Amino acid sequence: QITDRIKTEMHTFWEALEWLANTILFIWAGATLGLLLPPKPARPSLQLEVDFTDFIVAADVGWAVVLYFWLLVARVVTIGVFYPLFSSGRVGYPMHWKEAIVVVWAGLRGMVGLAMSLFILFDPLISSDEYKAHCVFYMALMAFATVVINGSTAKYLLKALGMLRMTPQQV
Secondary structure, eight states, X not given: OOOHHHHHHHHHHHHHHHHHHHHHHHHHHHHHHHHHSSOOOSSOSSXXXXXXXXXXXXXXXXXXXXXXXXXXXXXXXXXXXXXXXHHHTSSSSOOOHHHHHHHHHXXXXXXXXXXXXXXXXXXXXXXXXXXXXXXXXXXXHHHHHIIIIIHHHHHHHHHHTTOSOOOTTTO
């Protein structure tokens, strides 16, 4: 039997570990992109495998916006399809429709995708530099957009849905 105190401490530990892993991955991605995205000097001091400036064009930013909206549509469809299962409580805790909206909006911040795109970037078995450049570029923009847009507006969504008020049981 695990006491409530131990559950709280375990939750705090895993939350801190998750934060640390996310921080390390975002720093790694930021450092990698900081080295890859700017135009290269005539004689670079650090030679990386892919020069993004050879492949990324202005139209790719427009495609990234389209991709961002498609990801939102995919979240709506996924949660919508599985909502009957989630709301019934047959899988995990029952999900209220307000929580489903928050899951769609908050979603994941792209950490797994960002890590995978960096693995693609440094994979010697993938020979297409253009493919590598686009994978990292699009995934980095999706992570950035979800953090900046969705992350900064989540509080307002929660407030509009009335989910910021705590019951005495939650306190």
